[in-house]
Amino acid sequence: MLQQTQVGIVLPYYKDWLRRFPNFAALARASEAEALHAWQGLGYYNRARNLHATAKIVATRHCGHFPKSIEQLQQLPGVGKYTAHAIATFAFDRPVAIIEANTSRLLSRLLDLRIPIDSTAGRNALWNAASTLTPKKAPAAHNSALLDLGALVCLPRQPKCGVCPVKKFCRAKNPKSLPIKRPRPGTKQLVEKHAFVVEHDKLLLEKSPARWRGMWILPPVKLDRLKPSSLPHPIYTAVFPFTNHRVALKVFRQRLRKIDNGKCWFPFRKLDSIPIPSPHRRAIDALLGLNVSSVHAQR
Numbered sequence: 266m267l268q269q270t271q272v273g274i275v276l277p278y279y280k281d282w283l284r285r286f287p288n289f290a291a292l293a294r295a296s297e298a299e300a301l302h303a304w305q306g307l308g309y310y311n312r313a314r315n316l317h318a319t320a321k322i323v324a325t326r327h328c329g330h331f332p333k334s335i336e337q338l339q340q341l342p343g344v345g346k347y348t349a350h351a352i353a354t355f356a357f358d359r360p361v362a363i364i365e366a367n368t369s370r371l372l373s374r375l376l377d378l379r380i381p382i383d384s385t386a387g388r389n390a391l392w393n394a395a396s397t398l399t400p401k402k403a404p405a406a407h408n409s410a411l412l413d414l415g416a417l418v419c420l421p422r423q424p425k426c427g428v429c430p431v432k433k434f435c436r437a438k439n440p441k442s443l444p445i446k447r448p449r450p451g452t453k454q455l456v457e458k459h460a461f462v463v464e465h466d467k468l469l470l471e472k473s474p475a476r477w478r479g480m481w482i483l484p485p486v487k488l489d490r491l492k493p494s495s496l497p498h499p500i501y502t503a504v505f506p507f508t509n510h511r512v513a514l515k516v517f518r519q520r521l522r523k524i525d526n527g528k529c530w531f532p533f534r535k536l537d538s539i540p541i542p543s544p545h546r547r548a549i550d551a552l553l554g555l556n557v558s559s560v561h562a563q564r
């Protein structure tokens with residue numbers, strides 16, 4: 266949950282997740298839709314899909330026991346080098362290095378690394394340095410200390426060098442200029458058009474085949490063939506970020522023509538119990554919550 270997401274946002278989700286799925290067996294028994302529903306609002310839903318798939322693998326291939334070796338860990342869905350090493354060190358106190366945003370910044374400054382840390386050479390330099398520093402004794406405490414040092418002392422904009430316990434080892438001449446990163450690709454603008462179709466007390470939704478695979482969204486609608494003068498006005502617009510995109514979500518009231526595969530009617534009262542990604546959930550809440558009477562009147 267903490268990949269790409271802050272601790273404060275994660276905590277209530279973490280507690281609720283453990284209440285619903287206290288162990289791998291419970292998660293393996295649940296459907297993917299239940300896992301996605303518990304994850305709803307956290308974003309990056311592949312994490313939930315991977316965790317659910319991992320629970321099934323632990324239950325079936327590892328007889329319910331979580332694997333301990335780095336090689337086996339890296340075979341689990343969504344587990345790369347960092348996650349495998351983090352699990353190995355924090356769960357099993359194994360002497361392996363971990364490199365993430367905080368330790369990357371800290372080590373790039375300690376080494377005065379003047380190459381991009383997101384290049385192959387930069388990543389190798391950081392992993393090599395971190396491996397050399399990792400002690401055989403109490404590696405989990407050492408790795409925790411590095412994470413805390415990066416998160417609390419060696420801050421991105423205002424490193425607290427005056428109180429830093431490793432200052433005498435630090436080679437950084439201009440810490441604020443580090444770490445160096447490759448230029449990011451610019452933000453891309455996207456417009457996504459979706460239909461709002463209601464029938465009595467039901468809303469038509471479609472199972473997302475792509476970005477939000479397994480979750481329910483307002484059905485996409487193609488209006489590109491219409492002349493600009495005959496384009497309908499959206500009844501809801503909002504902008505949300507997605508990776509390096511800024512997505513303009515536009516929702517249009519539509520009449521039902523035919524229901525094809527993947528689409529389904531949901532009674533309004535059932536909408537809370539199915540997984541819906543946050544941007545579409547907000548649109549539905551706004552359109553149904555604030556405007557139920559006019560939705561019916563204009564249907």
Ligand code: SF4
Nearest residue numbers: 419424426429435440
């Ligand atoms: S001395 Fe400053 S730049 Fe160096 S590790 Fe400590 S906080 Fe970071």
